[in-house]
């Protein structure tokens with residue numbers, strides 16, 4: 001309406017040339033008719049005093065006008081919904097923090113990137129992105145969510161989807177309802193069965209999967225592995241991984257117990273076809289929106305080992321915290337199929353429920369977490385530019401029946417590294433969206449802790 005680019009509008013807002021409008025329930029600025037008319041009038045009056053080259057940040061006060069609960073917000077747009085991930089946060093949180101605390105062209109990092117929510121938002125907001133995670137599966141998903149897809153890649157993926165759907169229908173009896181499930185052996189004539197090589201050699205497979213599901217998964221995996229382009233393979237493997245838990249006997253993404261499910265033959269293929277189509281559609285949408293000049297680096301690393309990264313302008317993350325989740329367990333079956341080093345990640349994982357709840361005398365305590373965070377903040381202090389912000393989205397933990405305030409713990413551990421707390425925002429969670437280990441119960445509230453690096457790397 002105003003005939004100006006979104007970035008210009010944002011610059012005017014930051015420099016107080018036009019007043020801040022309200023926010024809608026998704027956190028987006030919402031200009032009502034009167035406010036929109038005012039912007040239009042400003043744009044046409046050429047009252048802008050030149051083009052200010054330095055953006056004066058409006059300060060943290062703008063954070064107060066945001067309704068951080070984002071109740072009912074749509075959370076699976078672009079590539080956000082292509083793979084489940086325990087405790088992933090809603091994209092509206094990093095989106096708002098990135099908009100308010102960084103500028104176009106800045107480097108935004110998530111040092112516990114998980115499934116890459118922050119990275120997707122940083123790239124769509126024209127920032128460069130850096131993601132770190134010790135979980136190889138997290139890195140695979142993050143790469144898939146932030147990668148660019150070519151037309152050839154999209155065609156290759158959709159071809160596999162067609163093949164998978166056809167296979168699924170044949171095994172299920174086709175559209176005419178004829179029962180052909182007994183013909184599975186004909187479709188996969190052992191021992192020349194092409195996918196033997198892709199099947200993990202592990203007894204755990206028999207425990208977690210029905211035999212026919214193993215055959216079907218192995219076949220799907222062999223198709224992924226023979227794709228020529230790395231980006232297509234990353235997307236195909238992510239689609240593959242997204243269905244593994246649903247076709248296994250693992251109860252759910254955050255429950256590592258065995259349960260029989262009523263899976264029918266061909267279902268793995270059909271689910272894989274659907275996942276591939278969704279992944280491809282989402283990747284195309286993402287690639288159309290994001291400019292390739294904004295780079296995204298994803299490092300598989302343990303942050304306690306102080307990985308080498310470029311200088312950062314902003315950090316936005318939701319860290320692992322005591323007793324919350326055990327990613328190495330929830331992702332076990334997926335990592336098995338994908339040939340990932342699960343035992344190594346198990347050792348590196350911070351906060352895992354297993355480390356905090358085992359009966360041994362040496363089990364981890366709140367002090368373990370404090371010490372780990374001191375080391376992380378020491379390292380981060382040298383990587384984040386002076387004046388830069390580090391934002392942590394955390395809930396409380398319960399350790400041996402006592403509540404632990406993780407935001408306090410992180411704030412304390414950060415002081416000696418030169419960070420000061422500048423804001424603490426309390427937000428209510430939609431409990432259906434994110435649940436804790438059943439022992440601990442559902443979290444209802446979490447905090448967004450904002451620290452500023454006062455001594456860090458020079459700007």
Ligand SMILES: C[S@@+](CC[C@H](N)C(=O)[O-])C[C@H]1O[C@@H](n2cnc3c(N)ncnc32)[C@H](O)[C@@H]1O
Nearest residue numbers: 088089112114115117133134135302303349350
């Ligand atoms: C709460 S999740 C992050 C979820 C992410 N915000 C998202 O939206 O998907 C915390 C992440 O910390 C990672 N993590 C745990 N210990 C780590 C370590 N030592 N180094 C790096 N990452 C680690 C876990 O693998 C997990 O992905």
